[in-house]
Amino acid sequence: MERGTVRCAANYAPLTPLSFIQRAAAVYGDRPAVVYAGRRPTTWREARDRCVRVAAALATRFGVARGDVVAVLSPNVPAMYELHFAVPMAGAVLCTLNTRHDAAMVSTLLKHSDAKVFLVESGLLGIGRDALQRLADSRSSAASIPVLVTISDDTDSIDPDACGNEYEALIKSAPSHFDIRWPANELDAITLNYTSGTTSRPKGVIYNHRGVYLNTIATALAYDITPMPMYLWTVPMFHGNGWSMTWAVAMQGGTNICLRHFTARVIFDNIARHGVTHMGGAPTVLNMIVSGAPPPPRVLARMEELGFVVYHIYGLTETHGAATVCTWMPEWDALPVEERARLKARQGFHHIAMEDADVKDPTTMENVPHDGKTVGEVMFRGNTVMSGYYKDVDATKESMAGGWLRTGDLAIRHPEGYIQVKDRAKDIIISGGENISSIEVESIIFGHPAVLEAAVVARPDDHWGETPCAFVKLKDDASATEAEIIGFCREKLPHYMVPKTVVFEDLPKASTGKTQKFVLREKAGAMGSLTKAGNSKL
Amino acid sequence: MERGTVRCAANYAPLTPLSFIQRAAAVYGDRPAVVYAGRRPTTWREARDRCVRVAAALATRFGVARGDVVAVLSPNVPAMYELHFAVPMAGAVLCTLNTRHDAAMVSTLLKHSDAKVFLVESGLLGIGRDALQRLADSRSSAASIPVLVTISDDTDSIDPDACGNEYEALIKSAPSHFDIRWPANELDAITLNYTSGTTSRPKGVIYNHRGVYLNTIATALAYDITPMPMYLWTVPMFHGNGWSMTWAVAMQGGTNICLRHFTARVIFDNIARHGVTHMGGAPTVLNMIVSGAPPPPRVLARMEELGFVVYHIYGLTETHGAATVCTWMPEWDALPVEERARLKARQGFHHIAMEDADVKDPTTMENVPHDGKTVGEVMFRGNTVMSGYYKDVDATKESMAGGWLRTGDLAIRHPEGYIQVKDRAKDIIISGGENISSIEVESIIFGHPAVLEAAVVARPDDHWGETPCAFVKLKDDASATEAEIIGFCREKLPHYMVPKTVVFEDLPKASTGKTQKFVLREKAGAMGSLTKAGNSKL
DSSP states (O other): OOTTBOOSTTTOOOOOTHHHHHHHHHHSTTSEEEEETTSOOEEHHHHHHHHHHHHHHHHHHHOOOTTOEEEEEOOBOHHHHHHHHHHHHTTOEEEEEOTTOOHHHHHHHHHHHTEEEEEEEGGGHHHHHHHHHHHHHHOSOGGGSOEEEEEOSOGGGOOTTTOTTBHHHHHHHSOSOOOOOOOSSTTSEEEEEEEEEETTEEEEEEEEHHHHHHHHHHHHHHTTOOSSOEEEOOSOTTTHHHHTHHHHHHHTTOEEEEBSSOOHHHHHHHHHHHTOOEEOOOHHHHHHHHSSOOSHHHHHHHHHHTTOOOOOEEEEGGGTEEEEEOOOOGGGGGSOHHHHHHHHTSOBEEOTTSOEEEEEOTTTOOBOOSSSOOOEEEEEESTTSOSEETTOHHHHHHHTGGGSEEEEEEEEEOTTOOEEEEEOOTTEEEETTEEEEHHHHHHHHTTSTTEEEEEEEEEEETTTEEEEEEEEEEOTTOOOOHHHHHHHHHHHSOGGGSOSEEEESOOOBOTTSOBOHHHHHHHHHHHOOSSOGGGGGO | OOTTBOOSTTTOOOOOTHHHHHHHHHHSTTSEEEEETTSOOEEHHHHHHHHHHHHHHHHHHHOOOTTOEEEEEOOBOHHHHHHHHHHHHTTOEEEEEOTTOOHHHHHHHHHHHTEEEEEEEGGGHHHHHHHHHHHHHTOSOGGGSOEEEEEOSOGGGOOTTTOTTBHHHHHHHSOSOOOOOOOSSTTSEEEEEEEEEETTEEEEEEEEHHHHHHHHHHHHHHTTOOSSOEEEOOSOTTTHHHHTHHHHHHHTTOEEEEBSSOOHHHHHHHHHHHTOOEEOOOHHHHHHHHTSOOSHHHHHHHHHHTTOOOOOEEEEGGGTEEEEEOOOOGGGGGSOHHHHHHHHTSOBEEOTTSOEEEEEOTTTOOBOOSSSOOOEEEEEESTTSOSEETTOHHHHHHHTGGGSEEEEEEEEEOTTOOEEEEEEGGGOEEETTEEEOHHHHHHHHHTSTTEEEEEEEEEEETTTEEEEEEEEEEOTTOOOOHHHHHHHHHHHSOGGGSOSEEEESOOOBOTTSOBOHHHHHHHHHHHOOSSOTTGGGO
């Protein structure tokens, strides 16, 4: 059947999101691409040209080659957006670091990622420089220390001659012509996203061009993003590349409204000023908007009362963000609001570019019945599952054993097939959208001289979703206060990972000697929320 | 950078539209997939199951193997829709034949395609049997004659035992289990579409699974098709597989409203009865709806007056149907209706899955300037360009020479980049050294109140080389003379563009509804020269 066919440039091109910005520059050339604070908006033609110049600077000035890693530590400013195209245009791999990391963690990830260039936004320069110093101290040769490039917030005051490695200055001094390094193979890496690993074993999730291209399209379809959306950047771009919305806004020729940081007030101001059509966020962000509503279904109901249409998306860093969408049936519109919120809280079905999602017994790999009660593990397979964990093929293989990505999330399937997650991977605490490994926090507490045993679990929280709660058994004749333990952790952990509660007691043990965390989770659950979202009413 | 990555079933799947029906059965299982005349609607779960059973029957009963061709001659009935999934599920290639072909042409295409099975809808059985007889007569052995399967319109009267090879009977008697033959390689062929070739050299356009998958998504995005559309089948499925809408309706879990044939009345009835959200059609179909409205811009304006939102899509069989879309800018909504229609008549830009579209000098391959007047050839490159012409690698290579698919369509680019097709290369009239766009002349003649349809072709001329010759069909009860039409054109066109000849008659149409200009060119050629060389001086 292949007689007469050819494969050539006319009918084959590697799938890559770089095609989206090329097309946006052609179709939406004069329309606003990026809006930020007091700056003049950038058009799509300008945005594309700026990205090409950044790529040129990376390649010619710093010798960035195909497959090299370029790391960035930045909030959602325009440079952070542009780097999602500029770095792949140089054939390189973009590694976005969590802005809540401390210098020790940043240093660990710079080392693990082998970053050649490190871009740091001005507000995070302290952490960035500290991280580089730590890296230098730990290495014999300075040759492998990444080059620092700063991203200034006040671009008007930059003197291109004076500032050596400043982002805007680089753009101005870049060669005017540069041939975009299109991927030779669509499975080539495009980004590296570190997820909730420990400092001893960072987990760097690798995405490839094909996966990003497909997930971008599927995300746009999942949110019904029609051409020329006004997108408000409330999702951190360092989180799985903003759940692919970085590329999706280019695909649909929309406008990116960048924000350094935000409050409910800032969100509403931007909605009013720019006619925002879409925004995203973890439950905490939604909670911030409705300021005062507690559990997920109630938050969803409040959002609708405010006139928002909520799309419920579920996924992991390992699935590029969105992997499932709660498909909304038109007849549900007529249901009472509580019922609608209950239905919307379901995770739903795999999106269009994910090949399949299922809930399985992790041992037998059999699917659970669609009975609304049998619990199994959520698993995925498809082109929008990561390529793997950087430098950790064992972890990669383990995560995909049996030909399915294992999420560690426990769920049931409703009779109509909708997946609903019932419990998270048991050791992970999700606070304000950040994944916290309880093991990592425990390992710090264990370092306190008075501590014999420690276990950290999630305590439900109206504002943060969850906060870390530590159960501690002290050594005989030793003593410590809650404030001492918290202070000890503050010295060693980023703020968000520090336990907000410490309880001193003997830890419940199974016969194997393992701590029974489910018992502690129940206790923490019974404590109630530490921060009341309802405070705003007082 | 690939350290740690793996490629396995968890993170790689060949792109294929079969994934869309699998997903539709899971997500939209109880919703209507196919609606037809008096039959009970088929749900997506049932539709998927029926397709699997057809695939099972093809494989087990007729020995259809991977890469085999299964041909079908049918209007837009449910079986025709299902075969777009069922045949690829058997690993085979679907070849949909034009229902306006005569038995000789069908016989030629059955032979050229090496079809193993031939499904024929009851209303076309005469042609189908005649074609098979011709094939038998021309062959030494009967071994290579395809098996005939009939598609009955009145499914209630089918006796599964009595009817040997009847479609519904096959489904009923098929094995209940069959493993879908997923493509081993996403570049494997999925369909074969014969396009405007001659009987001596049929041109069979091969699509592959990857191209179909991507074009389906791009088509859904180009038309803003959100989940669960109600799609009315006014585009023949045998035309480039219904411009990918066959698969796009499954992708979005919509409902296919199948029609054997239609009139403006049938269209409006179905819109009222089913709440149709989308339909498609060549300009003739739109013209049928507005019954009597003339040229493209005016037809577009009338459609909007009726409440239709018109998306203007352009492409070829070689590009899976849609390749460009006239991207509509929101500020254009405020323009006067004539201006909006004029803008909507542009072909626009390549869609999201086509890598690039451009207008080039076919010799130098240089892009024409965006000046609104320099004419070049429309060219495409990307994953939604065909694999090639079946058994004709020379034609394939010629069509893609230089790494771009050459369309033969002549166009300009407006200053904002929009492509506008001016004419087919072969439809350009060259008179006294001037290029005349037949489309431009036609659009003027359409403006005459008595004119229903018009087509302008070249008439050979001893003095001018060629002169424009207009073929005109008048509206019922309307009248106009040759002198009136010529006078009308003189007021609006430069002298050299005004037709020298006007012929009043019905225009010959292809199955697409397109006027067959080659027939008119033959007629004009037979008229001989209007001016004898030298006469013009008299």
